[in-house]
Amino acid sequence: MVGSKPFNLSLYKLALKHTSVAEDTVNGLKISNERLEYLGDAILGAVVAEFLFNKFPFRDEGFLTETRSRMVNREALNQIAIKIGLSKIIEKEFKGKNLSAHKSIYGDTLEAIVGAVYLDRGYDFCKKFILKRIIIHFDVDGIITTTSNFKSKIIEWSQKENKDVDFQTLSVSGNPRFKEFHVHLLVEGEVIAEGKGSTKKKAEQDASKNACEILKLDI
Amino acid sequence: MVGSKPFNLSLYKLALKHTSVAEDTVNGLKISNERLEYLGDAILGAVVAEFLFNKFPFRDEGFLTETRSRMVNREALNQIAIKIGLSKIIEKEFKGKNLSAHKSIYGDTLEAIVGAVYLDRGYDFCKKFILKRIIIHFDVDGIITTTSNFKSKIIEWSQKENKDVDFQTLSVSGNPRFKEFHVHLLVEGEVIAEGKGSTKKKAEQDASKNACEILKLDI
Numbered sequence: 248m249v250g251s252k253p254f255n256l257s258l259y260k261l262a263l264k265h266t267s268v269a270e271d272t273v274n275g276l277k278i279s280n281e282r283l284e285y286l287g288d289a290i291l292g293a294v295v296a297e298f299l300f301n302k303f304p305f306r307d308e309g310f311l312t313e314t315r316s317r318m319v320n321r322e323a324l325n326q327i328a329i330k331i332g333l334s335k336i337i338e339k340e341f342k343g344k345n346l347s348a349h350k351s352i353y354g355d356t357l358e359a360i361v362g363a364v365y366l367d368r369g370y371d372f373c374k375k376f377i378l379k380r381i382i383i384h385f386d387v388d389g390i391i392t393t394t395s396n397f398k399s400k401i402i403e404w405s406q407k408e409n410k411d412v413d414f415q416t417l418s419v420s421g422n423p424r425f426k427e428f429h430v431h432l433l434v435e436g437e438v439i440a441e442g443k444g445s446t447k448k449k450a451e452q453d454a455s456k457n458a459c460e461i462l463k464l465d466i
Numbered sequence: 467m468v469g470s471k472p473f474n475l476s477l478y479k480l481a482l483k484h485t486s487v488a489e490d491t492v493n494g495l496k497i498s499n500e501r502l503e504y505l506g507d508a509i510l511g512a513v514v515a516e517f518l519f520n521k522f523p524f525r526d527e528g529f530l531t532e533t534r535s536r537m538v539n540r541e542a543l544n545q546i547a548i549k550i551g552l553s554k555i556i557e558k559e560f561k562g563k564n565l566s567a568h569k570s571i572y573g574d575t576l577e578a579i580v581g582a583v584y585l586d587r588g589y590d591f592c593k594k595f596i597l598k599r600i601i602i603h604f605d606v607d608g609i610i611t612t613t614s615n616f617k618s619k620i621i622e623w624s625q626k627e628n629k630d631v632d633f634q635t636l637s638v639s640g641n642p643r644f645k646e647f648h649v650h651l652l653v654e655g656e657v658i659a660e661g662k663g664s665t666k667k668k669a670e671q672d673a674s675k676n677a678c679e680i681l682k683l684d685i
Contacts, residue, residue, distance in 0.1 A: 266664065267641070281526060281527040282519060282526070282527050282530065284527065285515065285519070285527035285530050285531060286515055286516060286519050288515075289511050289512040289514075289515030289516070289534075290512050290515075290516075292508050292511060292512065293508040293509050293511065293512035295508075296504065296505055296507075296508030296509075297505060297508070297509075297584075300501060300504070300505050307500060307501070308500040308501050308503060308504035311501065311504050312504060315508075365516075370589040370590065370593075371588075371589065374589075422486070445485065
């Protein structure tokens, strides 16, 4: 799965030891993959950050940050782990024990594997592994579509529900060169969400995002 | 400051362009350091994660995550930027403009510099730069002391204030191999905070941390 023979196989074995199947050692410490998961999470975050930085040279940091958090969230990583067949290996490791209580186990283990690859082979190899074996499975275009259009989602919703939606700029703070806009999003004249941003557009986008969450709109 | 001659000087110049001093280009885009800051934040996070992973081989991921977030927070990075003299360069860049409105500018710029170093020289060089020029300035022992002892802080407070503090285990969920403890922290018989964790100790630590925030105890 990693695409090359491991130098240190025990790292990969450890990566598969979820805390729920880990055994206590004599001194009461549990040997599990949680530390590898912590490390892998950080390395994955860095590689995904650079991937988006290069892929979208004209998008701002708000867009990049939001897209990244959608790619490295637990649910997205669970899906990838299933796609690449990691879930099969994990199920074997659990030897028939009930997995349903640990929904995040696939994504957790995927991160732990990234941590193991990083320790075993270093950053550059691990980066290639992440790009070729993980990021390739992301529907990045699908993700960015939903990242970009919270406001249009709200407008669409308001038309379907026949509700009146309005944005009000509450305040603009800062100085002429470094502004912060603070807006309210109103539905039928009532404030349901607020947002902030360095431009009016960004603040409205932020408020729309919060409104999508409050209204539980699928995005 | 980086410890070596840059290959691409313009990256470093860009890293110093805070959005408040950035000029609009003809097409309305602002050329600022925000994208570099986004990238640098991710790289810094990965290097700090590995640094702590290696430094504390017997500590769990909860401790590592908490310590990392204390190291890469805005205030800590502002302090480092001042220590290494980056603030002086930034002030020159601002040419006498008022900096006080942008308290986070030093830390932001430090992250942007990390992003520039990474793009200019690659991960391994950037990692050495972060270890030798940034992490070296952290009082890691001071940080971990406050990370570890929320509970003792609460006990200490209760003795000074002559208040009765108690922990109650509310519930233990999960299965025998993967438990989650849920505890309440009571002061004078009243619940003031709650906490969760995979052991009773961790749950109490978590509740104590929340209580420290609620009681506004300096930690």
